[in-house]
Amino acid sequence: MNQALPKLTVKDYASDQEVRWCPGCGDYAILKTIQKLMPTFEQPKENQVFISGIGCSSRFPYYMNTFGFHTIHGRAPAVATGVKLANPELDVWVITGDGDGFSIGGNHMLHVLRRNVDLQILLFNNEIYGLTKGQYSPTSQTGTRTPSSPTGSIDLPLAPCEVAIGSGGTFIARTIDTQAKHLAAVVTRGHDHRGASFIEILQNCPIYNDGIFEQVTDKKTAADFKVELVHGEPIIFGKERERGIRLNHDSLKLELVDASSDDVLVHDETNKVLATMLAIMKGPDLPVAVGVIYREEKNSYVDDSQQQLISVRKTKVSMADLLTSGHTWEVE
Amino acid sequence: MELVEENLNEHHLDEKEVVDVVVRFAGDSGDGMQLTGNNFTEATALYGNDLSTFPDFPAEIRAPVGATFGVSAFQIYFGANDVTTAGDALDVLVVMNPAALITNVDNLVDGGLLIVDSGAFTAKNLTKAKYQVNPLEDGSLDKFRVLEIDITKQVLAAVAEFNLGHKTGVRSKNMWTLGLVLWLFDRDRAGTIKSLKTKFASKPDIANANIAALNAGHAYGETAELPAGIHVYKVPKAKVSPGTYRNITGTNALAWGLVAGSELANIELLFASYPITPASNLLHELVRHRDFDINTFQAEDEIAAVCAAIGASFAGSLGVTSSAGPGIALKSEGIALACATELPLIVVNTQRGGPSTGLPTKTEQSDLNMALHGRHGDTPMPVIASSTPTDCFEVAIEAVRLATKYMTPVMLLSDGYLANAAEPWKIPDFSEFEPFPVQHYTKAEDFKPSIRNEETLARVWAKPGTAGLEHRIGGIERSFDTGDISYDPANHQKMTDLRQAKIAGIANDIPLQEVCLGNKTGKLAVVGWGSTFGAIHQAVKRARAEGLDVSHIQVRYLSPLPRNLEELLKSFDSILVPEMNTGQFVRLIRSEYLIDAEALNKVAGQPFKIGEILAAIHAKIATSGSNS
Numbered sequence: 001m002n003q004a005l006p007k008l009t010v011k012d013y014a015s016d017q018e019v020r021w022c023p024g025c026g027d028y029a030i031l032k033t034i035q036k037l038m039p040t041f042e043q044p045k046e047n048q049v050f051i052s053g054i055g056c057s058s059r060f061p062y063y064m065n066t067f068g069f070h071t072i073h074g075r076a077p078a079v080a081t082g083v084k085l086a087n088p089e090l091d092v093w094v095i096t097g098d099g100d101g102f103s104i105g106g107n108h109m110l111h112v113l114r115r116n117v118d119l120q121i122l123l124f125n126n127e128i129y130g131l132t133k134g135q136y137s138p139t140s141q142t143g144t145r146t147p148s149s150p151t152g153s154i155d156l157p158l159a160p161c162e163v164a165i166g167s168g169g170t171f172i173a174r175t176i177d178t179q180a181k182h183l184a185a186v187v188t189r190g191h192d193h194r195g196a197s198f199i200e201i202l203q204n205c206p207i208y209n210d211g212i213f214e215q216v217t218d219k220k221t222a223a224d225f226k227v228e229l230v231h232g233e234p235i236i237f238g239k240e241r242e243r244g245i246r247l248n249h250d251s252l253k254l255e256l257v258d259a260s261s262d263d264v265l266v267h268d269e270t271n272k273v274l275a276t277m278l279a280i281m282k283g284p285d286l287p288v289a290v291g292v293i294y295r296e297e298k299n300s301y302v303d304d305s306q307q308q309l310i311s312v313r314k315t316k317v318s319m320a321d322l323l324t325s326g327h328t329w330e331v332e
Numbered sequence: 333m334e335l336v337e338e339n340l341n342e343h344h345l346d347e348k349e350v351v352d353v354v355v356r357f358a359g360d361s362g363d364g365m366q367l368t369g370n371n372f373t374e375a376t377a378l379y380g381n382d383l384s385t386f387p388d389f390p391a392e393i394r395a396p397v398g399a400t401f402g403v404s405a406f407q408i409y410f411g412a413n414d415v416t417t418a419g420d421a422l423d424v425l426v427v428m429n430p431a432a433l434i435t436n437v438d439n440l441v442d443g444g445l446l447i448v449d450s451g452a453f454t455a456k457n458l459t460k461a462k463y464q465v466n467p468l469e470d471g472s473l474d475k476f477r478v479l480e481i482d483i484t485k486q487v488l489a490a491v492a493e494f495n496l497g498h499k500t501g502v503r504s505k506n507m508w509t510l511g512l513v514l515w516l517f518d519r520d521r522a523g524t525i526k527s528l529k530t531k532f533a534s535k536p537d538i539a540n541a542n543i544a545a546l547n548a549g550h551a552y553g554e555t556a557e558l559p560a561g562i563h564v565y566k567v568p569k570a571k572v573s574p575g576t577y578r579n580i581t582g583t584n585a586l587a588w589g590l591v592a593g594s595e596l597a598n599i600e601l602l603f604a605s606y607p608i609t610p611a612s613n614l615l616h617e618l619v620r621h622r623d624f625d626i627n628t629f630q631a632e633d634e635i636a637a638v639c640a641a642i643g644a645s646f647a648g649s650l651g652v653t654s655s656a657g658p659g660i661a662l663k664s665e666g667i668a669l670a671c672a673t674e675l676p677l678i679v680v681n682t683q684r685g686g687p688s689t690g691l692p693t694k695t696e697q698s699d700l701n702m703a704l705h706g707r708h709g710d711t712p713m714p715v716i717a718s719s720t721p722t723d724c725f726e727v728a729i730e731a732v733r734l735a736t737k738y739m740t741p742v743m744l745l746s747d748g749y750l751a752n753a754a755e756p757w758k759i760p761d762f763s764e765f766e767p768f769p770v771q772h773y774t775k776a777e778d779f780k781p782s783i784r785n786e787e788t789l790a791r792v793w794a795k796p797g798t799a800g801l802e803h804r805i806g807g808i809e810r811s812f813d814t815g816d817i818s819y820d821p822a823n824h825q826k827m828t829d830l831r832q833a834k835i836a837g838i839a840n841d842i843p844l845q846e847v848c849l850g851n852k853t854g855k856l857a858v859v860g861w862g863s864t865f866g867a868i869h870q871a872v873k874r875a876r877a878e879g880l881d882v883s884h885i886q887v888r889y890l891s892p893l894p895r896n897l898e899e900l901l902k903s904f905d906s907i908l909v910p911e912m913n914t915g916q917f918v919r920l921i922r923s924e925y926l927i928d929a930e931a932l933n934k935v936a937g938q939p940f941k942i943g944e945i946l947a948a949i950h951a952k953i954a955t956s957g958s959n960s
Contacts (some may be wrong), residue, residue, distance in 0.1 A: 069804070078635065081629070081643060082647070085640070086643070090797060136385075304626065319592055331380070
């Protein structure tokens with residue numbers, strides 16, 4: 001096991017399959033960043049497994065030269081749980097989208113986070129159903145006009161990070177498809193986390209929902225509409241880093257304040273109340289938070305399962321012992 | 333064929349020695365009838381009778397006291413000959429209240445023994461059971477041997493020295509009654525006393541009170557002046573082959589079979605399931621055996637359960653999931669994924685009354701169509717069924733063998749009757765079972781996920797963690813040659829044909845269909861599958877004793893069917909297929925073989941009675957006789 005591993009590069013992680021996302025899709029950027037990132041973990045490639053559900057994002061495993069399983073709609077967290085239970089040594093990644101992860105597969109997302117199964121869950125959120133040609137998703141803003149909502153959607157959207165915190169998730173982060181450095185840093189921290197790491201990636205769909213995150217991704221506006229969270233650092237943003245976030249003690253809501261103010265909040269990844277407020281923070285009044293929003297050390301399901309197995313398997317048993325256990329009788 | 337019942341005409345209780353007896357304990361769901369029945373079963377097994385049991389409990393966990401829908405019953409059929417059903421009519425009925433009487437008395441034979449706790453026949457309880465007049469007083473029970481005892485009063489006197497109070501003291505009623513019935517059939521109390529001491533190890537007063545009640549019930553039988561015709565009945569020991577025996581339920585036999593399969597295949601097994609009646613006990617049993625290479629996962633829903641099992645199989649373990657009908661329906665997309673990706677998977681369906689929630693605690697065989705056809709796409713998979721509680725052990729091993737050898741999901745059909753019923757089992761010598769160790773693929777050179785065994789057509793099992801075998805699989809159609817995604821029309825035809833051929837080929841790897849009783853040709857074959865075994869077997873045995881030319885065939889492999897089945901069935905003049913559904917297997921036989929097989933259907937939530945099948949045999953022989 002301690003043998004030196006051959007040095008792997010980005011090329012080792014590209015499969016021989018032709019990538020079939022639409023030109024300009026945010027998924028390309030994510031794929032490239034993850035392929036570059038994988039060698040940095042210095043793990044045997046054969047121990048890395050990518051598991052996905054159904055949707056544009058879920059084609060991801062086909063393009064990674066690791067083990068991969070493109071499963072059925074919404075169920076990747078459940079399949080991944082089985083993989084991890086069967087072989088806890090594996091480094092298991094779940095690739096999902098806003099529809100796959102929070103519509104058809106919402107139940108599994110809730111429970112995989114609650115159980116804290118040791119996985120990296122990358123949720124590509126483009127606020128639309130791409131593969132089925134553009135219907136609104138559970139994260140689409142109310143009023144989104146799509147083939148199934150020509151007069152505007154009336155659904156109220158959910159905030160993935162908020163739901164993930166509410167589900168008992170122990171590592172909750174948000175990042176952006178095209179911001180490779182930030183994406184790589186956040187994913188690396190998620191990978192280091194023992195338990196379920198939930199990472200929402202704001203991802204642009206150029207065909208059905210183009211520019212939906214433009215304010216936070218466009219260099220011209222991003223500084224004013226996005227705040228990068230750093231544990232232990234004041235929550236400040238703006239072109240001149242002139243604005244900050246503070247808690248209004250009367251309304252118990254977050255609000256803007258001058259960056260020089262004494263009561264600018266300092267980010268504390270371990271504060272669940274703060275994390276919940278940061279997870280739902282959005283424009284037009286407040287910036288969107290990116291970075292590690294929440295982190296907590298808790299037992300991982302797979303560790304505990306292994307622990308129980310070790311304790312019940314202390315003595316070797318045989319089938320003959322089982323068959324003759326309890327009350328038996330002899331017939332001469 | 334219309335379902336009618338023939339009276340088997342066996343008045344047992346006139347003699348001091350009887351060949352076999354059916355006893356049913358019935359009471360409120362809080363009266364402890366299951367515990368009573370289990371203890372009586374154990375004493376009977378130790379005595380040396382062959383036996384079969386059938387617990388029959390309500391869906392309500394604690395129904396209102398005294399309600400007819402809260403009656404919980406435990407039936408045991410025991411005797412000197414081979415016993416394969418829980419019996420048709422009752423020889424002895426023990427009732428703890430009026431509701432238990434009104435719901436069961438119709439099954440008691442004329443001249444049968446009725447033991448009644450008269451203390452529970454209060455005006456309130458009579459009203460709850462919808463009796464206008466007290467049946468103990470209106471002469472309606474005169475055709476039975478009635479033993480009326482105020483058991484409540486007897487018990488309170490027996491446990492008085494323990495000062496437990498009325499409420500706790502009365503709880504020992506079931507043990508008092510058990511003591512009496514043990515006396516009635518000359519059975520030993522030692523086993524029950526031992527199990528009471530274990531069960532109430534931390535509450536010695538409760539243990540001692542129960543033992544006192546048990547002994548008091550027994551003493552009552554010995555000393556009280558009982559009505560004429562009620563005395564100790566001797567049931568001769570059964571002639572059984574030498575060996576070590578135990579009692580086992582279908583659920584436990586199935587669980588142990590999965591453990592055995594994992595040992596023989598030398599593979600870790602992940603059992604992933606979501607609680608559902610009557611399948612949950614399989615999870616309860618398997619979680620106790622994680623000292624073997626077994627792990628269990630209680631998933632958040634049925635879909636997660638099948639998906640986690642598939643994930644485990646992808647990772648190189650054997651994934652097993654389990655449910656009853658409605659839950660299996662939810663799993664069907666996952667099962668098809670296992671078929672498309674050619675991963676092993678076992679799906680256990682403990683069938684219950686349907687459709688929808690149906691009759692959760694009652695038995696039925698109505699999921700055969702779903703097992704055979706209930707998936708999207710052309711999605712063939714092997715389907716096998718166990719026919720007795722002990723048969724579940726071997727069928728589970730066979731499911732493991734087929735799933736791992738052919739890289740396929742396998743459907744294992746059990747049902748509510750098999751799951752809960754128990755019978756004595758001659759413990760097999762496990763060293764005589766042929767191992768079938770799994771070989772995961774390891775050769776990195778020229779590896780493709782589409783490499784398959786030319787004989788079995790099974791795809792390689794290349795698990796994550798194996799260097800050089802990195803590959804992707806998924807639900808999208810894959811190229812026969814490379815295993816990569818393929819939308820090629822000819823390839824889809826080829827892969828569809830391959831999936832069919834792989835499953836069809838299993839017919840060459842399963843035993844030929846045998847006749848389990850009777851000749852290989854003749855007038856009539858009664859063909860069953862699953863838990864109808866016992867009733868068919870007894871009916872055919874009785875018909876043959878009358879000189880009728882009838883054989884019994886019980887089919888374990890429902891897909892693919894045994895390769896000689898068509899020829900075998902065609903060697904009989906007529907075929908009768910009893911099923912606890914509206915004729916799902918009979919339609920399969922008719923369509924596969926163009927045989928004019930006739931259906932005998934019962935969908936009542938209760939197993940077939942011997943007399944029902946015997947009546948159908950008589951009717952069938954009579955009509956075919958007039959034709960020839």
